[in-house]
Amino acid sequence: MTADIVLETEGLNRSFGALRVTQDVSFKLPRGARFALIGPNGAGKSTFINLLTGALMPSSGRIRLHGEDITRVPSQDRVRRGLVRTFQINTLFPHLTPLEATVLAIAQRHGLCVNPFKRLSGCHAEIDEAHELLDKFTFGADGERPTHELAYGRQRLLEIVLALAAQPKVLLLDEPAAGVPQQESAEIFEALAALPDDIAVLFIEHDMDVVFRFAQRITVLVAGQILCEGTPEEIADHPQVREVYLGDGEDV
Amino acid sequence: MVAVPAPGSAAATTQTARALFVRRAAWRWEEIAFWVLAAASYFIFPGHLVLITQAMITGLFVVSLDLMFGYAGIPSFGHAAFFGIGAYTAGILARDWWGDPLVGLVAGALVAGLAGAICSQIVARLHGIAMLMVTLGIGLICYEIANKWNSMTGGDDGLQGMQITPLLGRFTFDIDGKVGFIYSFIVIFILYLAARRLVNSPFGLALKGIRENVRRMPALGIGVRAQLALAFTISAALAGVAGALLAETTQYIALEVLGFDRSISVQIALVMGGMGNLIGGMIGAIAYTVLRDQLSLINPAYWDFWVGLILVVIVMTGTGGITGILRRTVDRVAARIKR
Amino acid sequence: MADFINILGAGVAYGVLLFLMAGGLSVTMGMMGFANLAHGSLSMLGGYIVVMLMNWYGWPFFGALPMAAIGAAVAGVLVERTIFKRFYWGNQLDQVLLTIGIVTMTVAGATFVWGAVPPAVHVPEFLEGRVHAGFFDIGSYRLFLIVFGGALTAAMVLGLEFTSFGAKIRAAVDNRRMTVSCGINIDRLFMLAFAIGSALAGLGGGLAIYLVGLDPSFPVKYLVYLLVVVVVGGMGSIRGTLAASLALGICDVVGKYYIPYLGAFIIYGITVAILMVRPNGLFGRGGH
Numbered sequence: 001m002t003a004d005i006v007l008e009t010e011g012l013n014r015s016f017g018a019l020r021v022t023q024d025v026s027f028k029l030p031r032g033a034r035f036a037l038i039g040p041n042g043a044g045k046s047t048f049i050n051l052l053t054g055a056l057m058p059s060s061g062r063i064r065l066h067g068e069d070i071t072r073v074p075s076q077d078r079v080r081r082g083l084v085r086t087f088q089i090n091t092l093f094p095h096l097t098p099l100e101a102t103v104l105a106i107a108q109r110h111g112l113c114v115n116p117f118k119r120l121s122g123c124h125a126e127i128d129e130a131h132e133l134l135d136k137f138t139f140g141a142d143g144e145r146p147t148h149e150l151a152y153g154r155q156r157l158l159e160i161v162l163a164l165a166a167q168p169k170v171l172l173l174d175e176p177a178a179g180v181p182q183q184e185s186a187e188i189f190e191a192l193a194a195l196p197d198d199i200a201v202l203f204i205e206h207d208m209d210v211v212f213r214f215a216q217r218i219t220v221l222v223a224g225q226i227l228c229e230g231t232p233e234e235i236a237d238h239p240q241v242r243e244v245y246l247g248d249g250e251d252v
Numbered sequence: 253m254v255a256v257p258a259p260g261s262a263a264a265t266t267q268t269a270r271a272l273f274v275r276r277a278a279w280r281w282e283e284i285a286f287w288v289l290a291a292a293s294y295f296i297f298p299g300h301l302v303l304i305t306q307a308m309i310t311g312l313f314v315v316s317l318d319l320m321f322g323y324a325g326i327p328s329f330g331h332a333a334f335f336g337i338g339a340y341t342a343g344i345l346a347r348d349w350w351g352d353p354l355v356g357l358v359a360g361a362l363v364a365g366l367a368g369a370i371c372s373q374i375v376a377r378l379h380g381i382a383m384l385m386v387t388l389g390i391g392l393i394c395y396e397i398a399n400k401w402n403s404m405t406g407g408d409d410g411l412q413g414m415q416i417t418p419l420l421g422r423f424t425f426d427i428d429g430k431v432g433f434i435y436s437f438i439v440i441f442i443l444y445l446a447a448r449r450l451v452n453s454p455f456g457l458a459l460k461g462i463r464e465n466v467r468r469m470p471a472l473g474i475g476v477r478a479q480l481a482l483a484f485t486i487s488a489a490l491a492g493v494a495g496a497l498l499a500e501t502t503q504y505i506a507l508e509v510l511g512f513d514r515s516i517s518v519q520i521a522l523v524m525g526g527m528g529n530l531i532g533g534m535i536g537a538i539a540y541t542v543l544r545d546q547l548s549l550i551n552p553a554y555w556d557f558w559v560g561l562i563l564v565v566i567v568m569t570g571t572g573g574i575t576g577i578l579r580r581t582v583d584r585v586a587a588r589i590k591r
Numbered sequence: 592m593a594d595f596i597n598i599l600g601a602g603v604a605y606g607v608l609l610f611l612m613a614g615g616l617s618v619t620m621g622m623m624g625f626a627n628l629a630h631g632s633l634s635m636l637g638g639y640i641v642v643m644l645m646n647w648y649g650w651p652f653f654g655a656l657p658m659a660a661i662g663a664a665v666a667g668v669l670v671e672r673t674i675f676k677r678f679y680w681g682n683q684l685d686q687v688l689l690t691i692g693i694v695t696m697t698v699a700g701a702t703f704v705w706g707a708v709p710p711a712v713h714v715p716e717f718l719e720g721r722v723h724a725g726f727f728d729i730g731s732y733r734l735f736l737i738v739f740g741g742a743l744t745a746a747m748v749l750g751l752e753f754t755s756f757g758a759k760i761r762a763a764v765d766n767r768r769m770t771v772s773c774g775i776n777i778d779r780l781f782m783l784a785f786a787i788g789s790a791l792a793g794l795g796g797g798l799a800i801y802l803v804g805l806d807p808s809f810p811v812k813y814l815v816y817l818l819v820v821v822v823v824g825g826m827g828s829i830r831g832t833l834a835a836s837l838a839l840g841i842c843d844v845v846g847k848y849y850i851p852y853l854g855a856f857i858i859y860g861i862t863v864a865i866l867m868v869r870p871n872g873l874f875g876r877g878g879h
Contacts, residue, residue, distance in 0.1 A: 053471070079473035091471070093464035096457075099269055104457050105472040112454035114478050116486070120452050121273040131269035141264050144272050166473050327687055374863055380683055381626055381826070382866055385818035389859045392815060400852065512811060516691060523688055554703050560695030567689040568674065 004030045005067075006200050007052070007083065007170045012061035014051055014224075021047045022058070023224040029170060033200040034193070036215035038208075040244060044224040045204045046088060049174050053085045054078050065170070080109075082169030086159040088178055088204070094148035098139060098158050101147065102130035105165035130165065137161055137191060153184040160188070164195075171195070173203035177210070189214050212236070220244070277452040282578055283531045287441065290534075294433055301429035302501075303541070305436045309497045311537035312440045314521045315447055315530055316490035321519070322527035323451055324483050325463030326375075327384045329515050330391025331491055333371075336510030338364040338492025339499040340398065340405055346414040346500070353419050353500045357439065360496030361489045368488020369481070376480035388512075395510040411505040425501065432501035439497060443490060447530055450486065459483055463528075520563050526573030535574050597728055598848050599841060604733035606840025607740030608802065610833050611795030612813065613820040614747065615788020621764040621827015623679050623781055628690040629670075630792055631810035631817055632697040633663040637793025638805040639701065642710045652714050656797050663793020664786045671785045679781070694810050701807035709806040718801075732801055740798075743791075744833060751829055760784055764827035819862050823872050831874025 007029040014022040021044045029035060037045050050056040052063060054075035063071045065083050073081075093101045106126045107113055134143040137157050142150055147158065156176065163171055176192065177185035189210055192201060205211050211218060212232045220227040220241055228238050235241055293304050313335055320326045338360035345356050371390050375383055398405045405411055418424040423431045450456050458479045461469055469476045499505050508514060517540065524543075525536020540559075547555035571577050616630040637659035644650035644658055670693070678686050718732045751757035759775055763784075799805065816839065824835030839858060846857040865873065 055470075074475065075470035076473050076475040079471060085471055087468075087471070091465060091468045093461055093468065096460060096464055097272065099264075099272055100457060101461070103273075104454075104461050104474075107454040107457065108473045113458040113474055114455055114482055116450040116453045116455040116482070118453050119277065119449070120454055120457055121270070121277045123273070123454060124270060126454075127269050127273060128266050131264065131266050135264070139264070141268075143264050144268060162468075162472065166471075321684070325682075325684060327684060374867065378866060378870055381620065381818065382822045382870060382872075384626075384687065385815065385822050386863060386866070388815050388818065389862065393856060393859055396856070516695065519688065519691065520695075554699045557696050557699035557703070560692045560697075560699065563692030563695065564674075564689055567685050567692065568677075 006031050006065065007202075008064045009052070010062040010064070012048075012051060012063065013059045014047060014056060015059050021224050022051060025061070025221075025224075025226055027219065027226065029200050029202055031200055032197045033202070034214060034216045035200075035202045036211045036218045037202060037204045037221060038206070038211060038218060039221035039227075043221045045221055046174055047224075048221065049085060049172050049204065052172060053083065079166050082167070083172070084163045084166045084168035084170070085172040086163045086174060086176055088174040090152075090155050090159060092147050092155060092158055092162070095146050097144050097146055098134055098150070098154075098161065099127070099130055099143045101158070101162055102133055102143075102165045103127055105162055106130055109165075109167060133161055133165060153180050156180050156184075157188060157191075160191070168199055171199055171201045173201065175204050175206065177205070177207070182207075185210065277448075280529075280531070281582075282535070282575060286531055286534055287444075290437065294430075294437075298428070301433045303545075305429055305433045305501055306498065307538045307541035308436055308440055308534070309494050309501070310518070310521065310541060311534035312443060312497070313491055313494040314518050314525065314533035314537045315444065316487045316494065317518050317522055318527060318530055318533040319447065319450070319459070319483055319487045319490070321522060322529070322532070323456065323463060324459040324480065325466075326480065326483070327387065327519075328375075328484075328487070329384055329388040329512075329519070330394070331387070331487075331518055332510050332512070332514040333391045333394035334364040334368055334488035334491035335495040335498075335514065335518075336394055336398065337367050337488075338495030339505050339509045340411065340495075341492070342496035343411045343414050343499040343505045344404065346416050346503075347411065351415040351417040353416055353425075353435065356416075356500055357493055357496045360492045360499075362492075364492020364495065365485050365489030368492075369485040371488070372481040372484035375484055376477045388515075391510070391512060391515050395507070395512070398507060398510050405507075406505075408507055410507060411499075414499065414503045416500055416503055425503070429501070436497050436501060439493065443493060444530065444534070447490070451530060455479065455482070460528075517559075520559055522573075523563055523566050524573050526575030529575055532573055532575040539574060598845055600727075600729040600737070601733055602841030602844035603837060604729075604736040604740075604840070605802070605844055606837035607736050607744070608795055608799055609816060609820055609840050610744060610836035611740060611791050611798065613817045613824075613836060614744075614829065614832055615785075615791045616817055617821045617824060617826055617828065617832040618760065618764070618784055619781075619788050620821055621825075622760060622784060623763075624683075625675060625679055626683050626686045626690065627675070628687060628814060628818075629693040629697065629810065630788075631813045632694055633667050633789045633792040634796030634799065634813065635697065635701060635805070635807070635809040636666055637663045637796030638800050638809065639705055639796075640793070641797040641800060642705070642712055642805065645712050646710065652712070652718075656794060659797035660790040660794040663796070664790040667789025667792070668782060668786045671782060671789075675785075676778075676781075694814070697810060698807050701809075705807070707807055709804045710800075712800050714801050736798060736802070743794075747791075748829055748833075756780075756783070819858065821872075823862055823865055825872030825874035828872070828874035831872060834873060 005028050009025055009027045012022055012025040013020065025048060037048065039045055047056065051058050054073060058071065062069055065078065065081055070078055070081065103123065103126050106129050107123065110126060112118060112123065131143065142154055147155065160176060177188045180188065185207065193214055195201065215232060217229065217231055218235045219229045220235060222244055227240060227244065228235065290308065294301065297304060317328060317331050320328050341363040342356035342360040345359050375386055378386060399407055416425055419431060419435055425431050458474060462476050462479060466476060495509060521536040521540035522533055524539050525534070526532030544555060547558050566573055612631065612634045616627060619625055619627055640659045640662040641655040644655040645652060678689060714732060718735050720731050722729055722731050722734050751761060759780055763777060763780060820832055820835045820839055824831035842858055842861060846853060
């Protein structure tokens with residue numbers, strides 16, 4: 001069983017001053033998983049993602065990727081090992097086209113980003129791969145327009161494309177459809193559902209319909225602690241979850 | 253080449269994707285126009301070759317800053333340090349050991365590049381204002397060293413007594429500046445081509461990524477420190493060549509090559525020309541030199557005021573400097589003709 | 592030893608001066624994320640206001656000082672309202688270029704209006720001598736700076752700590768977005784903070800003349816010092832700025848006295864060493 005766990009945390013803690021935003025979180029993500037992380041606002045979901053990706057350092061605890069301890073490994077090296085994220089608030093390159101941004105991510109994978117001699121226009125393998133990826137997400141001509149000119153929904157999609165360009169083994173999605181109309185939101189999640197089986201996905205999402213439709217298992221985070229874990233059915237019936245969500249109605 | 257449909261009008265294909273990068277790297281008309289005019293100026297203004305040479309050398313210096321500031325979005329307020337190191341290296345070499353101009357050029361590039369590589373190890377670890385402060389400090393330290401190390405640099409009096417031998421053993425630097433012009437033109441043009449190659453490489457794309465959103469870069473697996481260190485080193489080496497060229501063509505080095513004013517004026521020239529497109533640096537340097545000449549004719553003491561004002565106006569209006577204005581004007585005219 | 596203590600005193604006085612000039616900058620950088628390289632220009636303005644009032648109109652020193660603060664505050668707010676305000680949410684490169692343009696303009700402008708020759712001012716007689724107490728011996732003016740500056744600093748720290756205005760400023764430094772969503776009028780808050788910072792800068796400039804002199808290149812000369820203070824102290828941290836100002840003042844004076852050739856280098860060396868260990872400054876918050 002453990003052989004199939006790609007990402008694992010053990011007693012993860014993080015505090016800001018006296019505030020403990022992550023408390024003793026032990027979490028396992030198996031190969032090919034489609035797991036959701038839910039919880040009321042301020043439960044520490046984004047903090048948890050930031051700890052996993054190395055944007056924040058834990059006060060204590062361990063993080064393991066493919067069984068290797070990565071607790072002190074810098075963000076970019078985690079990405080190179082296959083732990084990739086998207087951002088809740090668009091964190092893109094406004095004046096680059098999606099095509100250029102995607103080529104950048106692929107060029108990095110190919111070790112080209114410190115090469116000042118190679119012609120970018122000659123990097124056919126990278127360009128073709130980037131185009132193919134964008135094409136799969138139906139970017140069309142939008143792939144060749146500056147990112148800041150694109151519709152918001154397209155920009156959300158680009159977040160995911162850029163993450164995929166890094167060839168993740170584990171994909172962490174921080175509210176991938178935040179602020180997107182329901183119709184487009186469904187498209188985003190269908191695209192995610194169609195990802196290859198060897199990518200494990202953990203996503204944060206507020207829309208419970210989406211969560212129950214796409215997640216195999218759900219982890220509920222409240223006040224920095226794991227309240228409970230289980231299949232969508234188990235979570236839906238969990239009395240404490242109902243209480244938490246009824247107490248904080250806006251998230252349901 | 254395959255016909256390229258206008259963006260947004262038709263579906264993108266592998267062909268259009270590849271064509272985008274070809275288009276990005278293509279020579280723009282303002283680049284061609286600049287270099288043709290620069291070459292032609294040899295015949296048009298034979299009486300002003302010395303000034304034109306100096307403006308072009310400043311241009312190379314501005315281009316070196318553009319790599320850092322315009323492409324990677326990293327301010328360097330002490331860039332004169334590397335210009336000065338290149339100048340003093342070439343100058344001291346020519347005074348005490350060996351006056352071959354090409355040797356001086358290479359030495360200037362190497363020493364300035366080395367200094368840049370060392371500084372980059374500090375600068376690449378910092379962000380924002382801390383970065384700005386450290387580069388400012390590097391400039392001031394270099395100035396102080398040159399100022400105090402009188403026996404080596406001539407201190408406040410400047411460095412004199414350079415013995416520059418004829419170029420390639422054949423062409424003596426003349427008082428009209430003909431050889432100086434041709435020599436500088438060729439060196440600067442070659443380095444411009446190299447800089448062009450650099451910004452159109454995957455590394456150049458990474459620099460733009462740093463400028464556009466440095467926070468996203470680690471999420472693509474790019475730690476950016478290696479890129480920043482390399483960019484800083486290359487930029488310093490280019491600035492060093494510019495300094496060496498100035499020393500060799502004027503056969504004198506004033507302490508002010510290292511001054512804060514020079515670091516600032518190169519910034520201003522870059523903003524005037526337009527950032528992040530290389531040729532803006534060359535054009536800005538020419539414009540700045542001409543403007544300084546004209547303004548100081550009107551009032552030598554206070555011309556800085558107008559230069560500062562121009563900088564403020566350019567930033568406030570967001571015009572993108574001369575190249576930005578040119579590009580928009582041409583686009584507008586082209587659109588009108590199409591209609 | 593006695594020597595050393597006296598030099599220390601001079602260093603502290605210099606540090607207080609730096610704190611007055613940099614305090615406002617630290618708050619505005621921390622709170623508005625606005626890199627105002629022209630902050631030193633406000634100090635210069637304060638300095639020249641004191642010079643003008645005293646030398647042209649015969650005002651007393653202590654009459655001219657408040658005017659330096661007021662004049663700098665008015666000028667600061669004017670520029671803030673008309674220009675800086677539009678750049679608060681913009682990128683830092685634009686802010687840097689914009690304010691360096693303003694520095695260039697003010698340096699040339701000051702040369703035009705007041706000339707390049709450093710003016711002299713006469714402080715009241717009781718500040719011109721020295722104060723002896725045992726082996727302690729310090730210039731009266733320096734002692735005055737330490738006492739006066741110390742009182743101002745205490746007022747600032749207490750004000751930030753215990754008034755609601757201070758609480759708002761601290762909240763804005765911590766998290767701009769949150770402060771806006773709490774219904775605080777952040778626009779007015781910024782303006783007030785900017786006015787106070789400018790007033791302090793102007794006051795600092797007025798106080799600086801007697802100690803370090805004044806000429807049109809003042810904003811450029813002190814730019815690096817101000818940045819060192821703000822960066823080392825950690826942007827937005829008043830305590831950090833105070834600690835960094837005092838440390839820089841003392842290091843500078845001590846260094847220049849004992850190892851005149853290395854004076855400036857020591858400061859840069861220490862600064863770089865600190866930043867290598869703590870890139871966000873001594874009192875800065877980690878991360879972004």
